[in-house]
Amino acid sequence: NAGVTQTPKFQVLKTGQSMTLQCAQDMNHEYMSWYRQDPGMGLRLIHYSVGAGITDQGEVPNGYNVSRSTTEDFPLRLLSAAPSQTSVYFCASRKKGGAYEQYFGPGTRLTVT
């Protein structure tokens, strides 16, 4: 099992550009989430999904879109990047229900200039 994979590892964007951060898991987990991590702010939930076709907003959803067409994939789209979106992005997955640990991907370090 590869676990949770994220691509790319690093990305530099100019303000106004768009891009998609990819996340995939091969553990057949129902739940997937996107977090951003900034110094002094901790991990903040952007969007999450409880299954294919179902997504919901977390604490900081503005500026980000998600979709979940398959169980395996949960891409995060930045439609018009802003410097405030400079951060490290982590994707995580876990089995359905409250009692299971989340597995995190290695992260994507994004810089918006």
Place this chain on the structure above:
Amino acid sequence: GQNIDQPTEMTATEGAIVQINCTYQTSGFNGLFWYQQHAGEAPTFLSYNVLDGLEEKGRFSSFLSRSKGYSYLLLKELQMKDSASYLCGSGGYQKVTFGIGTKLQVIP
């Protein structure tokens, strides 16, 4: 959200014991996670508590009091490799939200 409070930084001596506290809002609460995150790496799972009491896993133990909205992570026989951030996460049924993390520095 699940307002979560934990200290920002702590320092402890190699071989000692350290306790990292975490408080959270009890509404919508399902369970309490602790993760370890070394600098530049992804968080890794340490423990999950859903019932009151202490759970021990080797050098690490985690405690939960649901009525008080309080948890702590206890690290014994500290080693230099324990220098990391420790993230407290409150799990609702569908999502997990985290505190800012406690950066622990272990000194010789």
